[in-house]
Amino acid sequence: MELKSTNKAFGGEVRKYTHASTATGTPMTFSVYVPPAASLAKCPTIYYLSGLTCTDDNAVQKGGAFQACAELGCMMVFPDTSPRGDDVADDDAYDLGKGAGFYVDATTEPWAKHYKMYTYVTEELPALIEANLPAAPGLKSICGHSMGGHGALTIAFKSPNAWASTSAFAPICNPVECPWGRKAFAAYGVDGAAHDATELLKANGKAVYPDVLIDQGLDDQFLADQLGIDAFEAAAAAAGQKVSIRKHAGFDHSYFFISSFMADHVKFHVNALNKKAEETALVDVAVADDAMLAEFAKTAGKPITCKAAVAWSANQPLSDETVVVAPPKAGEIRVKVVANALCHTDVYTLEGQDPEGLFPCILGHEAGAIVESVGPGVTSVSPGDHVIPCYTPQCNQPACIFCASPKTNLCPAIRGTQGQGVMPDGTTRFTTVDGKEIFHFMGCSTFAEYTVIAEISAAKINRRMPLNKACLFGCGVSTGLGAVWNTCKVTAGSSVAVFGLGAVGLAVVQAAKMAGASRIIGVDLNKDKFAVASKLGCTDCVCPADHGDTPVQSVIVNMTKWGVDYSFDCTGNVQVMRAALECAHRGWGESCVIGVAAAGKEIATRPFQLVTGRVWKGTAFGGWKSRSSVPRLVERCLAGELPVDHYVTHQFEANGDVAKATNEAIEALHGGNCLRAVVNY
Numbered sequence: 313m314e315l316k317s318t319n320k321a322f323g324g325e326v327r328k329y330t331h332a333s334t335a336t337g338t339p340m341t342f343s344v345y346v347p348p349a350a351s352l353a354k355c356p357t358i359y360y361l362s363g364l365t366c367t368d369d370n371a372v373q374k375g376g377a378f379q380a381c382a383e384l385g386c387m388m389v390f391p392d393t394s395p396r397g398d399d400v401a402d403d404d405a406y407d408l409g410k411g412a413g414f415y416v417d418a419t420t421e422p423w424a425k426h427y428k429m430y431t432y433v434t435e436e437l438p439a440l441i442e443a444n445l446p447a448a449p450g451l452k453s454i455c456g457h458s459m460g461g462h463g464a465l466t467i468a469f470k471s472p473n474a475w476a477s478t479s480a481f482a483p484i485c486n487p488v489e490c491p492w493g494r495k496a497f498a499a500y501g502v503d504g505a506a507h508d509a510t511e512l513l514k515a516n517g518k519a520v521y522p523d524v525l526i527d528q529g530l531d532d533q534f535l536a537d538q539l540g541i542d543a544f545e546a547a548a549a550a551a552g553q554k555v556s557i558r559k560h561a562g563f564d565h566s567y568f569f570i571s572s573f574m575a576d577h578v579k580f581h582v583n584a585l586n587k588k589a590e591e592t593a594l595v596d597v598a599v600a601d602d603a604m605l606a607e608f609a610k611t612a613g614k615p616i617t618c619k620a621a622v623a624w625s626a627n628q629p630l631s632d633e634t635v636v637v638a639p640p641k642a643g644e645i646r647v648k649v650v651a652n653a654l655c656h657t658d659v660y661t662l663e664g665q666d667p668e669g670l671f672p673c674i675l676g677h678e679a680g681a682i683v684e685s686v687g688p689g690v691t692s693v694s695p696g697d698h699v700i701p702c703y704t705p706q707c708n709q710p711a712c713i714f715c716a717s718p719k720t721n722l723c724p725a726i727r728g729t730q731g732q733g734v735m736p737d738g739t740t741r742f743t744t745v746d747g748k749e750i751f752h753f754m755g756c757s758t759f760a761e762y763t764v765i766a767e768i769s770a771a772k773i774n775r776r777m778p779l780n781k782a783c784l785f786g787c788g789v790s791t792g793l794g795a796v797w798n799t800c801k802v803t804a805g806s807s808v809a810v811f812g813l814g815a816v817g818l819a820v821v822q823a824a825k826m827a828g829a830s831r832i833i834g835v836d837l838n839k840d841k842f843a844v845a846s847k848l849g850c851t852d853c854v855c856p857a858d859h860g861d862t863p864v865q866s867v868i869v870n871m872t873k874w875g876v877d878y879s880f881d882c883t884g885n886v887q888v889m890r891a892a893l894e895c896a897h898r899g900w901g902e903s904c905v906i907g908v909a910a911a912g913k914e915i916a917t918r919p920f921q922l923v924t925g926r927v928w929k930g931t932a933f934g935g936w937k938s939r940s941s942v943p944r945l946v947e948r949c950l951a952g953e954l955p956v957d958h959y960v961t962h963q964f965e966a967n968g969d970v971a972k973a974t975n976e977a978i979e980a981l982h983g984g985n986c987l988r989a990v991v992n993y
């Protein structure tokens with residue numbers, strides 16, 4: 313594989329490669345878009361098949377796919393449409409031979425020698441891509457235009473397990489019935505019905521995909537004689553295959569048409585790929601433990617009496633209580649909490665600093681758990697599944713503009729009731745044995761042996777991940793990583809300042825290092841944090857107390873001349889938030905608030921700081937869309953790409969007294985040398 317050219321687009325790269333193909337026996341060229349996210353993790357891949365007469369260049373230069381690919385973190389591969397070369401057979405006409413490989417394997421000479429585009433696209437190229445580029449193994453989808461639309465639909469219908477989804481622009485849907493198809497199949501000696509999307513639908517007689525997206529211009533000059541979309545639509549209806557065929561007046565067969573709807577197709581595929589990523593993440597795990605399932609079957613639908621650490625009021629130690637956990641209602645699940653890590657926010661609320669703090673309540677929101685039972689209508693998880701409760705849910709409803717947007721993770725579906733410490737129906741699932749109601753917390757309440765959460769707050773993960781490690785991805789660590797990769801999108805070579813080197817701050821350091829930041833300045837009042845911070849990537853560590861009256865922001869500006877490209881507050885202290893902003897680079901520095909400030913606290917700075925180009929922003933849970941992203945973080949950790957053991961500095965065994973162990977964890981956090989204290993239930 314030889315790299316022929318590279319161009320930059322939306323922070324990613326457009327690369328053109330040539331390689332000696334074994335399938336076609338000729339040199340083959342293809343282009344690929346590698347998104348910025350690929351520097352951090354392997355990405356799902358969309359294969360785009362071009363139409364007659366095209367090479368990979370057409371779609372690369374005119375397809376308009378890269379912004380969406382960059383935003384959604386997926387690669388896109390553009391193979392050529394046929395073998396090329398002097399000794400490759402060709403035809404004078406544009407619809408046969410070079411530029412018209414029809415994504416089939418020819419059996420008749422002179423075509424049989426090189427025209428093996430089916431094998432090339434379905435086997436050779438994906439193997440080459442997965443072996444040499446940051447492509448997530450087996451996570452691929454396929455789309456295409458015209459002849460490429462025919463290829464995308466037929467290839468997908470023939471091997472639905474290999475392709476997560478398929479879509480097309482003005483596809484040749486019934487080639488056995490159109491001049492292009494009949495000519496090609498006859499010349500290439502191919503059984504047309506085996507390479508005809510409409511005929512395959514008829515042959516399958518059932519749906520193979522949840523949906524297929526097709527866009528068709530109504531002013532398309534080939535619509536009447538070549539494309540056969542009506543036959544396809546009828547066959548799909550007969551087979552019960554959902555197809556979303558969008559017909560657009562005022563559009564023809566051109567790349568103007570394709571580029572107008574390309575982003576929708578990328579989104580369509582990324583949704584399907586995310587779904588497949590979740591599903592496949594679970595296949596290779598140990599089966600649920602039958603004994604546990606048998607236990608769960610006994611308690612399903614009934615109240616469970618168990619132990620919990622209840623906060624009766626602010627600034628009081630947690631109290632060891634026996635509580636009754638009601639069964640999950642519609643859209644809810646009840647989970648057995650296996651391990652819980654303490655986050656500063658739990659302490660912040662326990663100390664009465666949270667404006668939304670309600671007592672009595674069961675705190676806790678960074679846990680690993682197992683599904684005990686599910687309420688009516690729950691489909692995404694089942695008893696025995698391993699989940700991480702997420703305080704930022706993801707409803708994925710078509711009407712949810714937040715879940716639909718790549719710009720945010722702040723799904724508001726249950727935020728109102730969550731802030732009121734109750735379930736979406738406005739009631740609690742926790743009572744004392746004498747019936748006193750107890751509030752939920754952050755939609756999680758994992759300081760209890762059993763808790764009830766909304767289905768949309770449960771991220772289903774790989775059972776191979778120990779739950780007392782998985783819990784770390786429920787809040788602090790994910791938040792720090794996401795603040796760098798999602799919220800600020802820190803680029804290689806950047807300078808970064810991180811205020812507060814607890815678990816959140818250190819995750820920012822780890823992520824900045826992985827993103828290729830060239831200078832990472834760690835700031836903390838507690839110098840004990842500097843050793844681990846340096847190991848994770850800090851190039852400099854600053855203790856404000858060492859600089860007398862010099863404001864720490866000035867210390868950092870003096871160290872860097874104009875300030876840092878990115879700064880992060882991970883303390884929750886509003887003065888520190890100000891310092892973080894004011895040490896950001898003149899002209900373009902971005903400062904991200906992660907810390908949670910106490911009630912009544914507000915941030916302030918001179919507007920001049922913003923006028924002169926600094927940007928102040930914030931993040932909740934690092935911008936991660938919880939149910940689709942947390943399982944992938946867990947996979948990366950399992951794959952060794954994302955070490956997190958260093959965050960667990962303390963472990964406690966509850967042995968039936970969650971309160972005692974959690975109070976010890978709180979002690980440890982206050983001790984100053986604790987990052988995460990994990991309590992095993």
Ligand code: NAD
Pocket residue numbers: 655656657660787788791811812813814815816817835836837838841856882883884885888905906907908909931932933934986987
């Ligand atoms: P932590 O207590 O473990 O770490 C805080 C660190 O900040 C400590 O090392 C402490 O020494 C340092 N610090 C405190 N005051 C400082 C100051 N004035 N100057 C320099 N350093 C100072 O907390 P954590 O669990 O890492 O959480 C950090 C913050 O992030 C908390 O406010 C927490 O509530 C918040 N948080 C926010 C999100 C979110 O989604 N936005 C998620 C998790 C945590």
Ligand code: AHE
Pocket residue numbers: 655656657658666667668669704727787788908931932933
């Ligand atoms: N209840 C507080 C808000 C607290 C806050 O900002 N929480 C963070 C998560 S902290 C996790 O340890 C968050 O994600 N907020 C977004 C949200 O919707 O709550 C208050 O100020 O009222």
Ligand code: ZN
Pocket residue numbers: 655656657658677678787788
């Ligand atoms: Zn937290």
